Amino acid sequence: MFQPKPMTHLLIAASKEQMASVVTELYRHRVFHITDFVDQGKEGYEGVKLGVPFENAGQLSSDLIKIRSIENVFQTSPGTQFDVPVRPAETIRAAINNELPKIESEVSTLTAKRSNAETKIRECEQRINELKPFALVPVELDLYRGYESLAVYAGYIEKDIDFAFPSEKYFAAGKDGNFLVAFVESANAQEAEKVLSDAGFISVSLPTETGTVQAAIDKYNTELVQAKADLADASAKILEAKAKYADLLAACDEVLSCDVERAEAPLRFATTEEAFVLDGWVPYDDVAKIEAGLIQATGGHVFVTVDEDEINYDEVPVEYNNPAFAKPAEVLMDLYARPKFKELDPTIILSIMFPLLFGVIVGDVGYGLIYLALALVGRKLLMRMGEMGAKAFKIILGCGISTVVFGLLYSEIFGLSLPWHSILFSRHLPIGGDHLPQVMDLLVISVAIGVIYLSVGWIFGMINHARMDHKGAHRTKAILGKFGWFAMFWGMLIILFSLIDIGTFIAGITIPLPNLTVIGLPLTIVGAVLFVLGAVFVARENPLDLMEIPTNLLSHMLSFCRIAAVGLSSVAIAMVVNFLAMEFFISPALADFSVVGVLLIIVGVLVLIIGHALNVVLGVIGGALHPIRLHYVEFFTKFYQGGGVIYKPFGLKRKFSEE
Amino acid sequence: MAVEALITDIGAQAIGSGLAAVGAGLAVGLAGIGTGVGEQGIGAAAVGATAEDRGMFGLALLFTVLPETVVIFGLVIALLIMFI
Numbered sequence: 001m002f003q004p005k006p007m008t009h010l011l012i013a014a015s016k017e018q019m020a021s022v023v024t025e026l027y028r029h030r031v032f033h034i035t036d037f038v039d040q041g042k043e044g045y046e047g048v049k050l051g052v053p054f055e056n057a058g059q060l061s062s063d064l065i066k067i068r069s070i071e072n073v074f075q076t077s078p079g080t081q082f083d084v085p086v087r088p089a090e091t092i093r094a095a096i097n098n099e100l101p102k103i104e105s106e107v108s109t110l111t112a113k114r115s116n117a118e119t120k121i122r123e124c125e126q127r128i129n130e131l132k133p134f135a136l137v138p139v140e141l142d143l144y145r146g147y148e149s150l151a152v153y154a155g156y157i158e159k160d161i162d163f164a165f166p167s168e169k170y171f172a173a174g175k176d177g178n179f180l181v182a183f184v185e186s187a188n189a190q191e192a193e194k195v196l197s198d199a200g201f202i203s204v205s206l207p208t209e210t211g212t213v214q215a216a217i218d219k220y221n222t223e224l225v226q227a228k229a230d231l232a233d234a235s236a237k238i239l240e241a242k243a244k245y246a247d248l249l250a251a252c253d254e255v256l257s258c259d260v261e262r263a264e265a266p267l268r269f270a271t272t273e274e275a276f277v278l279d280g281w282v283p284y285d286d287v288a289k290i291e292a293g294l295i296q297a298t299g300g301h302v303f304v305t306v307d308e309d310e311i312n313y314d315e316v317p318v319e320y321n322n323p324a325f326a327k328p329a330e331v332l333m334d335l336y337a338r339p340k341f342k343e344l345d346p347t348i349i350l351s352i353m354f355p356l357l358f359g360v361i362v363g364d365v366g367y368g369l370i371y372l373a374l375a376l377v378g379r380k381l382l383m384r385m386g387e388m389g390a391k392a393f394k395i396i397l398g399c400g401i402s403t404v405v406f407g408l409l410y411s412e413i414f415g416l417s418l419p420w421h422s423i424l425f426s427r428h429l430p431i432g433g434d435h436l437p438q439v440m441d442l443l444v445i446s447v448a449i450g451v452i453y454l455s456v457g458w459i460f461g462m463i464n465h466a467r468m469d470h471k472g473a474h475r476t477k478a479i480l481g482k483f484g485w486f487a488m489f490w491g492m493l494i495i496l497f498s499l500i501d502i503g504t505f506i507a508g509i510t511i512p513l514p515n516l517t518v519i520g521l522p523l524t525i526v527g528a529v530l531f532v533l534g535a536v537f538v539a540r541e542n543p544l545d546l547m548e549i550p551t552n553l554l555s556h557m558l559s560f561c562r563i564a565a566v567g568l569s570s571v572a573i574a575m576v577v578n579f580l581a582m583e584f585f586i587s588p589a590l591a592d593f594s595v596v597g598v599l600l601i602i603v604g605v606l607v608l609i610i611g612h613a614l615n616v617v618l619g620v621i622g623g624a625l626h627p628i629r630l631h632y633v634e635f636f637t638k639f640y641q642g643g644g645v646i647y648k649p650f651g652l653k654r655k656f657s658e659e
Numbered sequence: 660m661a662v663e664a665l666i667t668d669i670g671a672q673a674i675g676s677g678l679a680a681v682g683a684g685l686a687v688g689l690a691g692i693g694t695g696v697g698e699q700g701i702g703a704a705a706v707g708a709t710a711e712d713r714g715m716f717g718l719a720l721l722f723t724v725l726p727e728t729v730v731i732f733g734l735v736i737a738l739l740i741m742f743i
Contacts, residue, residue, distance in 0.1 A: 335717040335718065335721075336718075437742060439738050439739070439742040440742075443735065443738075443739075508742070555728070558732070558735075559728050559731070561731060561732070561735045562727075562728070562731040564735075564738075565731050565734045565735050565738060566731065566734075568734075568738060569734060621724075625720065625721070625724050626724070626727075628721065629721060629724055629725070629727075632721060633725065
């Protein structure tokens, strides 16, 4: 909680003969985060070079490329395959050796057939289009060529022309343009071309077919039908092959990806002529397991040591270490940034407060049930998205439940009242209803949540500086800087409460607020001292920071008003939708029943459905984005930097195969 | 006289509450325009960033809603005008 998993820095050294067993063993455990060796002449690493991949890496990579290209033809990937039985990796390797060439040739035959058919279709269509204008001319196709003393022209022209010399021509007006065919003596060809080009003639190539135009077009049409049948046949066969091989290909893809990753692992090692050194991190709890495994795999020919030198915490990979219920919120954290190793990890706060605030904002039994239903309907889809989808599902579920609970407390269902009066605060607006919302109470509670968030933020900020900065005057200044903001903030609040009796000052508030004006001046002085002291501490760290007083103290606190405001606007939309549908359409129709009345009722129901659907979507934006933003912008800026190295253990999570 | 004064009083009240409603509308409307002006640049950049890298979507959406604070303040003022 609040801390990532403790990590241990491991150095593994062995002779090169053991490299394969070490790699296999580490890959199997899937806990070792390799720090890539960079050849830059680090002290103590003179003469050490990057490793070279295992011999079979080239072959494996080319096999993998073949698999991927077949998958590309089938438009599948391991990510789109589900419910595939897990097979032993050896069987799959055998399949890669025995069946892959067969599958590859089958697929390439099919794709060749498909692309031939596609080419044929294109050609036929093109020929038909080119022949079509000639159908307007009553001349057989053989007659367009084979002359020694005649020049033939065919093409599109704007309007008919006349030649000043003997010629034979045919002009046909068509909707795609006017078509002209002309036969002139070769002697007049030059002049004819000039006349034609002056008239804006666009020539087309002369046909090479024989017989009548229609016969030629019919012939191409027959070929076209055949080619289309071939294409359909090839596509169907490809689909058939896809159904047959897709799961095997996914498994092959996985096994080969693993093999390639292992074969290329030495590229991340530091090697000498005879030995290699592997640098990386292992979760503290797994050290003993890894050590024992390596010793067993190499028969004791390996040197594993825990590096206990001074640690550069910025290099330590960070793996979340949260209780199960908080895990889903890690998605929301990674959206911002992974915490640094020594930084407080606020995931747990986010995991509790995000669904809670979602519920506070949307708070409606009807909408909550819709969110729950959507989550359950989309469950399979989300689960297929892997770990992230599963986490998203849990977050939506949490938000849905919280929305229902707050809906019960607010007494709201689709903007209507439940049979009881609101238990918490009323958010019922005077739209077609009778009681007033407790706007002030809601706003005050929202701001109070803000006050807590900001205070916790600055306290976390102090802790983070204390833990992460190097010891010295700078660290003290930074910690006091955060304390300065905290002091100014509370100084401001104390001054406010000592001068004004907020409880009676704000009209319509029912929450009992302490009346601190009875203490009066002494309290004001305490507040003022705190404020000035805070300002001094902040200025000591950086005087320019004082510019942020309005935003940090006021804007950020008042920004939490959105919890009440966005919630009220959601209620308002729901109530307006109900009011519109009931008062304008459904109630008048029911009072005076007729055919028009039925239509009115249908329109009214449509207004209800569309309006509430819109509000459900807006609820996601209001209920999810605003709390997230409050955390990211108002809360995290007080203490959180992020940017830690993400823990990526060496190894692939297998879905289709097992070693 | 007394009746006349009463009528004027009721009239003034009606005008007052009408003006309050106009004020509430202006608070939300003008703040909304401000937010829109703020969001237009961010939105364009966010769409660009998302087109480049779909992983940016979450962060881009978040940046886009940042200026929404302005309209929330407007909404709060409107609520205060209407219900207090």
